[in-house]
Amino acid sequence: xxxxxxxxxxxxxxxxxxxxxxxxxxxxxxxxxxxxxxxxxxxxxxxxxxxxxxxxxxxxxxxxxxxxxxxxxxxxxxxxxxxxxxxxxxxxxxxxxxxxxxxxx
Amino acid sequence: xxxxxxxxxxxxxxxxxxxxxxxxxxxxxxxxxxxxxxxxxxxxxxxxxxxxxxxxxxxxxxxxxxxxxxxxxxxxxxxxxxxxxxxxxxxxxxxxxxxxxxxxxxxxxxxxxxxxxxxxxxxxxxxxxxxxxxxxxxxxxxxxxxxxxxxxxxxxxxxxxxxxxxxxxxxxxxxxxxxxxxxxxxxxxxxxxxxxxxxxxxxxxxxxxxxxxxxxxxxxxxxxxxxxxxxxxxxxxxxxxxxxxxxxxxxxxxxxxxxxxxxxxxxxxxxxxxxxxxxxx
Numbered sequence: 001x002x003x004x005x006x007x008x009x010x011x012x013x014x015x016x017x018x019x020x021x022x023x024x025x026x027x028x029x030x031x032x033x034x035x036x037x038x039x040x041x042x043x044x045x046x047x048x049x050x051x052x053x054x055x056x057x058x059x060x061x062x063x064x065x066x067x068x069x070x071x072x073x074x075x076x077x078x079x080x081x082x083x084x085x086x087x088x089x090x091x092x093x094x095x096x097x098x099x100x101x102x103x104x105x
Numbered sequence: 106x107x108x109x110x111x112x113x114x115x116x117x118x119x120x121x122x123x124x125x126x127x128x129x130x131x132x133x134x135x136x137x138x139x140x141x142x143x144x145x146x147x148x149x150x151x152x153x154x155x156x157x158x159x160x161x162x163x164x165x166x167x168x169x170x171x172x173x174x175x176x177x178x179x180x181x182x183x184x185x186x187x188x189x190x191x192x193x194x195x196x197x198x199x200x201x202x203x204x205x206x207x208x209x210x211x212x213x214x215x216x217x218x219x220x221x222x223x224x225x226x227x228x229x230x231x232x233x234x235x236x237x238x239x240x241x242x243x244x245x246x247x248x249x250x251x252x253x254x255x256x257x258x259x260x261x262x263x264x265x266x267x268x269x270x271x272x273x274x275x276x277x278x279x280x281x282x283x284x285x286x287x288x289x290x291x292x293x294x295x296x297x298x299x300x301x302x303x304x305x306x307x308x309x310x311x312x313x314x315x316x317x318x319x320x321x322x323x324x325x326x327x328x329x330x331x332x333x334x335x336x337x338x339x340x341x342x343x344x345x346x347x348x349x350x351x352x353x354x355x356x357x358x359x360x361x362x363x364x365x366x367x368x369x370x371x372x373x374x375x376x377x378x379x380x381x382x383x384x385x386x
Contacts, residue, residue: 049293049356049362050293051353051354052294052295052352052353052354053294053295053352053353053354054295054352055354056354084295087295088294088353091292091293092291092293095291095292098283098286098287098290099290100290101290101301101306103305104139104143104305104306105143
């Protein structure tokens with residue numbers, strides 16, 4: 001009985017922390033953080049020449065939205081830039097070894 | 106966003122399905138022979154000397170328009186401006202002929218391996234090295250007046266034969282060639298395409314409103330007047346455009362990657378006759 005109560009309490013705390021804490025953390029701080037993460041991902045993709053075409057635009061527009069106080073939009077754009085950069089990085093790393101495709105015979 | 110993600114997943118699924126074979130090391134000359142064989146077997150009706158005309162060697166309708174355009178070549182004023190550039194002394198009294206004593210018919214000497222610098226030197230790079238050696242500002246590598254001097258040089262070099270050398274006694278030259286080859290077969294961008302996906306696997310097929318030309322002949326006719334550009338542009342401008350079409354960020358014109366790519370692609374075109382400047386859609 002006692003044990004179940006403890007579990008229930010910690011579960012409640014855990015749910016609270018997952019749902020509520022991010023709401024308390026400033027939206028602005030989150031947007032700043034995500035933008036920095038996107039920029040870092042772009043730099044990393046650039047080290048292997050794996051940057052996709054529109055990443056720069058997404059980041060520039062995320063910066064503008066951040067300045068304009070539209071944190072939601074800024075985060076949306078930064079998220080796309082970050083994901084695309086991660087994919088671009090993986091794309092290049094996965095092809096480090098030259099393979100001649102079978103159609104070219 | 107969801108549409109985009111879906112597209113990426115679908116695309117990468119399709120791409121992964123393409124079989125890849127491990128590389129056995131091949132020599133550049135073996136690569137070139139294979140390249141010529143692939144092109145000629147794929148286009149058995151194209152006469153050998155026609156490949157330098159790109160898509161117009163395989164597309165009769167496009168060819169008709171192109172022949173009409175070639176009667177009053179849109180690149181002609183650029184050749185004239187380039188000739189004037191060649192003959193106008195730099196501020197220090199010297200000129201292009203001090204750097205290129207052979208005269209302007211030098212396109213077939215490039216790209217070439219520069220042993221001292223340990224890098225591939227292309228013609229546009231050599232033009233700017235000349236300018237800078239004589240205290241002139243370098244020209245931009247994609248648009249603008251570099252295309253004038255290049256048009257003049259291309260015109261004067263017509264009829265010369267592509268003959269890129271990879272000096273056997275400098276392994277860095279072969280490494281540069283191999284880097285260019287790697288680039289050609291590497292998938293890039295959001296659409297996950299390599300140069301080879303379009304220009305080898307799909308040559309002869311239609312992409313949007315264009316028919317993909319056989320890549321044999323791709324390096325013979327630069328710079329090119331493109332109707333789409335409304336002016337004459339360099340080979341590296343074309344590389345940039347092809348990279349951007351597959352939603353990759355273009356690399357730097359005359360940066361190491363594109364110079365090595367040019368070295369590789371031009372080597373594969375050894376034996377092809379120079380016919381620049383060209384005109385394309």
